[in-house]
Amino acid sequence: MGSSEISWKLADHPKLPKGKTVAVVVLDGWGEASPDQYNCIHVAQTPTMDSLKQGALERWRLVKAHGKAVGLPTDDDMGNSEVGHNALGAGRIYAQGAQLVDLALASGKIYEGEGFKYIKECFDHGTLHLIGLLSDGGVHSRLDQLQLLLKGASENGAKRICVHILTDGRDVLDGSSVGFVETLEKDLLKLREKGVDAKIASGGGRMYVTMDRYENDWSVVKRGWDAQVLGEAPHKFQSAVEAVKKLREEPKANDQYLPPFVIVDESGKAVGPIVDGDAVVTLNFRADRMVMLAKALEYEDFDKFDRVRFPKIRYAGMLQYDGELKLPSHYLVSPPEIERTSGEYLVHNGIRTFACSETVKFGHVTFFWNGNRSGYFDPSMEEYVEIPSDSGITFNVKPKMKALEIAEKARDAILSRKFDQVRVNLPNGDMVGHTGDIEATIVACKAADNAVKIILDAIEQVGGIYVVTADHGNAEDMVKRNKSGQPLLDKKGDIQILTSHTLQPVPIAIGGPGLAPGVRFRNDVPDGGLANVAATVMNLHGFEAPSDYKPTLIEVVDN
Template sequence: MKGPVVVAVMDGVGIGARDDGDAVHLARTPSLDWLIAEAPFRLLRAHGTAVGLPSDDDMGNSEVGHNALGAGRVFDQGAKLVNAAIESGKLFEGDAWRSAIARVKQTGQPLHFLGLLSDGNVHSHIEHLFALIRRAAQEGVQNVRVHALLDGRDVPETSALTYVEMLEKVLAEIRTSGKDYRVASGGGRMKVTMDRYEADWPMVERGWKHHVRGEGRGFRSLGDAVETLRAETPGVIDQNLPGFVIVGDDGEPVGRIEDGAAVILFNFRGDRAVEISRAFEEATFTKFDRGAKPDVFFAGMMQYDGDLKLPAHFLVPPPEIERTLSEHLAANGVTQLAISETQKFGHVTYFWNGNRSEALAGETWIEVPSDTRPFEERPWMKAAEITDQLIDQLRTGKHRHARLNWANGDMVGHTGVREPAIVAVESVDLQIGRLLPVIKELQGALLITADHGNADEMYERDKKTGAIQRDEHGRPKAKTSHTLNPVPCCLYAPSAPELRFDETMKNAGLANVAATVLHLLGFAAPADYLPSLLTTSE
C-alpha cells in the first residue's frame, strides 16, 4: 500500500444471533453495513483455542485477543498455563509458593489470597483458588484469609452467591481439621482494587483499606454482605457492590494484612492486577496514602509486567511472546502509531507488543484520558477524540502503520444495559464513517476487526436451547460477560481493488491479522506466523 495501513479494533463487537439481545445488530451501522456488503469481509475466531485458552468453551478477552493480534501466532495464555502448573505440581514446587508457605509457618500470620471470585476464566478461576487453599492446608498452614472480589462482569451479573457458597463449603471442610480458614474482606470488582491503566486510583485505595487495614463496613459473613448490600440497593449488580470487611464476634476485622503475613494475588491476568501489586511492592508510593506498608511476602499468580518485573515473585511464568509484529516493523524501520483511550490503552501497547511496557523504536503511543463516570451514562466514551487524533496523525505522513482501539462495545457491553450498548456501537460506526475517506485520500488500507464479542449478546441465553432467559417478571436477564461469537473482519483498500480474502482459509482467527498487516505493508511474514488472510489471485 502506498499509504498507511491501519488496524482498528472495535472492542467487544462480535457477530451474534441478530435478535433482541444483539446490540450490534440493533444499532444503526451504515458504515459497517456497507463494508460488509461491498468490501472484503469474513469472520474470525476470537475465543478458546484460537487465542490460547484451554478450550473452545472459554470466551475470549481483550488481553488474549490483543496478544494474538500482535503476535501473529497463538501462545498458551494465563488460564491454560496455570491449569498446567497446578496439574503437574510445578506451581507448588516453585520458589514463590515455597517462600509464602515458609513465611507464614515461621511467623504464624495468615496466608492471604486476594482475587476475583468466579469461574469467568478471564482474570481468574475459582478452581485455581481452591487448589491453592487445599494445598496450603495439606502443607500445614494453620491460618488462611480470602479477600474476595465479586465479579458479575465475566459471569452472570448477580451470580456472586453461587461462588460464595462454593468458597464457604471449601473453607468449612478445612475448618473441621482445626484450621482457621475464613473470608476477610470483599467488594465488587468495579468498586474496589481492580482498576487498570491508572484510570481510578481511588478504587485501589478503597481495596487497600478493606484488605490491608480492615477498614470498612463490617459483616459477619461474605454471604451476609452480598445479601444486605443487594437489599439496600435494588438492582445493583455484583461488580458494583461496595467494599466491606468481615468481622468476628468482637466486632473486629478477622483478616487485616499485617507484618509477617504472605499475600498471593491469584488473578492471572495482568491489567487489573498491576496497581494493587504496586501498592504492595513499591518502597516509595505516592498514588494514595497507604500508611505503614506491612512487611509481607507478596506474589502474583503470574508476573503482570515483564518490563517492570512486577511483581518480583510469581507462581507461574507468563507466556513468553517474542518476535511480535511490532518488533518486525521496528527492526525494518517502519514507523508505528498506537492510540486508544485509557481503558484500552494498554491493550494496543502492552498486550499488542507481547506484554512489553515500553515503546519500540519508531513507535508513537497516544493515550486519550477516559471518563470516570459510569460507561452506560456516556456510551460514546472517547471514540471521537481518538479518531480526531488518529486522523491528524495519519495526515502528517509520519506513520506507516497505525493501530487503535475503540473501547465502547466492550466497556458499555459489560454494564449489561442494552440501550446504551446500542449507542456505543453506533458511536463506533460513526467514527468508521469519518475514517474511510481519509484512508481513501491517503491511498492506505483499513483493516477493521474486534478482539472478542460482548455487545452482540446483551441477554443471557439457555445453554441448551439458546433461548433468551427471563426473570420472574418476564424481563430478559442482562448479560455482562463476553461471548463465544466470531468477530467481523473488513478490509477497506480502495486503491488496491484486487485485494480480497482467501475464501479457502477455514477457521482463521485473530492471530492471522499480523501476517495480513505485513502483507499490506509489502513484507513477507515469518515462517511460523499464521498466514495472511489475503489473496491477490483471480
C-alpha cells in the same frame, strides 16, 4: 533467543507494495451474531460497518476470537481483550495464563516453584492472604483454581488463610456472586474441619474495589487496600454470604460495584487485616487489573494514595503481571513468553507506528498488542497516545466515551503522513456492553461506527489501506440464551442480561484505495482466528510474515 540474535529483516512480499498507510482498527467487544433485538450492533445504526460487510464479499469475513484459537484452555472459554490483542499482535497462539495455571496446579509444579517457596516461609507464623476475583469467568481468574490453591497451600503448610474476595458480575451473570461465595464458604469450612483457620476476610465489587486498570482511578485500589490491609470499610458483617446478600438489596446494587466490606468477629474487630510477617498472593492470572495493587503491595516508594501502613509481607502474584517492570518480583506461575511480535518486526523494518485509545483500553493496543510489553520498541519510530477516560462513572452514562477523540487523533496521524501504521482500539461496544444497559449499548455501537467512518475517510484521502476487526464479542448479544438461542428468564420472569463477552466470531474487513485490486481473503483458511491477522497486516505493509506466524488471511489474484 536474545533480541540481538534475532534476524528482524522481513522478506519483501512478492506482489504487494510498500509505503501505504495502513489503519488497523480494533472494535472492542464487537462480534457477529444473528440479528434480533438483543443484538445491539444490529439494532444500532452502523452504516459504516454495514457497508464493509455488504460492499465487497471477498474482503469481509469472520475470524475466531475465543477458546483455543486465542490460547484459552477450551472452546467453552469466551474471548477477552488480553488474549485477543496478544493474538492480534503476536501472530501466533500462546497458551495463556488460564491454561498455564491449570497445568501448574494439575501437576503440582506450582508448589515446587520459587514463588510458592518464597511465600511458604511465612506459613509458620503468619497468615496466607489470597486476593482476587471470585467467579468462574475465566477471564481474570477461576474459582476452581482458587479451590485447588486453597487445598494445595494448606497441604503445604498454610495454617491460617484469609480470602479477600472481589465479586464479579461482569464476566459472569450479575447476581451470581452469592453462589460463588457460598461455594467458597463450603470449601473454607472443610479446611477448618481439618484444623486450618481459613475464612473470608473482606470483599467488594471488582469495578469499585481493587480492579482498576491502567491507572485510571487509584481510589478504586485504595478502597480495596483499606479493607484488605487495614481492615477498614464502611460495611462490616460477620459473614460474607450475608454481606453480599445485604449489599445487593440496595436498589441499584450489582456485583460489579458492591461497596467494600470487612468481616468482623463478635467484638467488631476485622478478622483478617494484612500485617507484618504475612504472605499475600493475588490470584488473578490476568495482568491488567492486578498491576496497580501489585505496585501498592510491592513498592517501597509509592505515592498514589496514603497506604497508612505498609506491612512487611512476602508477596507473590499468580503470574508476573509486567515483564518489563518485573512486577511482582515473585510469582507462582511463569507467564507466556510472547516474543517477536508483529509490532516489533514492523518497527525494525521501518514501519512508523502510531497507536491510540482512551485510558481504559490504552494498554490493549500497546501492552497486550506488543506481547505484554510496555513502552516503545524504538521511540524514534513510534508514538502512543492515551486519551484520558472518564473515571468514577459507569459507561452507560456516557456511551460515546472518547470514540470521537480517538478517531480524530487517528485521522490526524493518518493525514500527517508521518506514520505507516495507525492502530486504534474503540472501546464502546465492550465497555458499555459490560454495563448490561441495552439502550446505552446501542448508542455506543453507533458511536464506534461513526469513529470507524472518520478513520476510513482519512485513509481514503491518503490513498491508504484499512483493516477493521475486533478482539471478541460482547455488544452483539446482551442476553443469556438457552441451547436453541431463546433468551432465558430469571425467577421474576425478566430476561437475564448478559454483561459478559461471548463465544461469537468477529468480523475482519480490508479495503481502501491503496489496496491492490487483486487482494482478497483466501478461502483455504476457514478456521482463521485473530492470530492470522498479524501476517495479514504485515502483507499489507508489503512484507512476508515470519514462517512460524499463523498464515495470512489474504491472497493476491491476477486480474
